[in-house]
Amino acid sequence: MLKQEKQVNQHLIKWYAQNKRELPWRKLYKNNLPNPYYVFVSEYMLQQTTVNTVKERFIEFINYWPTLKKLATATEPQILKFWSGLGYYSRARNLLKATKIINKKFNSKIPNNYEDLILLPGIGDYTAKAILGIALNKSVMPLDANIERILLRLHAIDKPINKVKNILKDLGNKFISDKYSSNLIQSFMDYGSEICLPRNPKCDICGINIFCQSYKKNLQLKIPIKLKKKTIKPIKYTRAYVIVNEKNEILVRNRSSKGMLASMLEVPNDVWVKNKKSLITDQDMQQITTKLKSKGSFEYSFSHFDLEAEIFYGNVKKAKFLNGNWIKKSAYSNSRMPTVMKKIVELAV
Ligand code: SF4
Structure with missing residues (x-):
């Protein structure tokens, strides 16, 4: 890891220890890590839904189905009924299908490798890495919107996100932590939602502003570049x-x-x-x-x-x-x- 990335990581981990968001799926379980089942459920819920909406519904969900084994006994109508109001119902169906596969094929344990996770219904590159990194402390870097924004700004990349996905992946990988992956990933996510905000980033109090090319060039309000063309829905x-x-x-x-x-x-x-x-x-x-x-x-x-x-x-x-x-x-x-x-x-x- 380069010196600069190391310093950014050190600052974010320190910041996170004092400022992390209290989220129900983050409650520590074993080895100072969250419960993998909680992370697994929350990652399905968080696809397309905001953290604030998911927070309450997540607690209700866990009250209904406290363990993966219990969820594996649920029927599709039951989970669809629960999902009402969250939208994007295919997530609920996929969550249930994936749960039943894990229950049967993996002895109710969330798989601890990318190859098995990525084959589960509803799990793509981001979700697989989020589960591996956050729940199992594996050395990966899942790129959510918060992390992508921080990377774009740190490197002053003035191109629309969808044009630089591979570049971001490479840049993100430079920050991967060997020991503290779970905390580091979550610190990036929280930093994006508390400091490096989409509209008015708090650059003056940002502890990594000395490494930020956008801040140096006063581009932080222009990056990420938005696509001008708004598609009109049929x-x-x-x-x-x-x-x-x-x-x-x-x-x-x-x-x-x-x-x-x-x-x-x-x-x-x-x-x-x-x-x-x-x-x-x-x-x-x-x-x-x-x-x-x-x-x-x-x-x-x-x-x-x-x-x-x-x-x-x-x-x-x-x-x-x-x-x-x-x-x-x-x-x-x-x-x-x-x-x-x-x-x-x-x-x-
Ligand atoms: S200086 Fe501003 S734009 Fe750069 S990382 Fe910090 S908050 Fe984000």
Whole structure:
């Protein structure tokens, strides 16, 4: 390790000892390291979700499933129900699949090598290294957004992140610690979220500013370079039907086991289309003779597209839907419905 990287590491480790964030998955377990199962779960939760949101839900999760063995007994509907509100449900499915594999193939122990971890569902290069480094103190450097930003600034790299991924990997590897990998990785992450902030980095109090090329050249507010072109998300259209019977129950069904929001609960809705004019009334709604009331339009943003739904509400007699699945109106918010469906019901009832 070069002298400069060594000094940066020393400062960050020292800073971390006094300033680390108290996070539930960091609680020390054995050998002064966190519980590998906690780190494993938290890394799935943290993909696409902020630390603050994950904090509370993580504690709830661990109360439900305190060990990997226990989680391996869970069913997909159970974990999907829990995941409601966190979004990106494929993470929940992958977490459960990976858990069952670890339980069966690795005797309930999180694998301690990259080759086995990377083959598990939902685990990519970053997550594999985060688990190895944070939970098992292996000498690796996972690059999350905080660490990438620090590296870009230290080296005054004025190119968009996606153009310099390999360069960042090489630069990050220069900081790898032989002995204190877990603390070092977490110190980088915390430093990025407390000192080397995305918008207003606290350079004046930064203990590594003497090594920072951006600070030297006064570029710290310009780096990381943002891509100017904002992609406009496509819109899809649907009509959603909130049908309530005389027992105050809502008509629901299971979504297909493949594709978006797979296996979750939904209210009947038309197939989502790109052109509003090509909407076709959902089959389940074709047997409804009651006049439905329009409850207006609603927009929901997914990562790759926006959904515009026109919501309809109607009352029917339960006896007319002998094959229908119903859930109590009072229970939908706690059901296996994804957030988009809960919002639709909320607006209709
Ligand atoms: S000097 Fe500023 S930009 Fe450079 S590492 Fe420190 S906080 Fe980040």
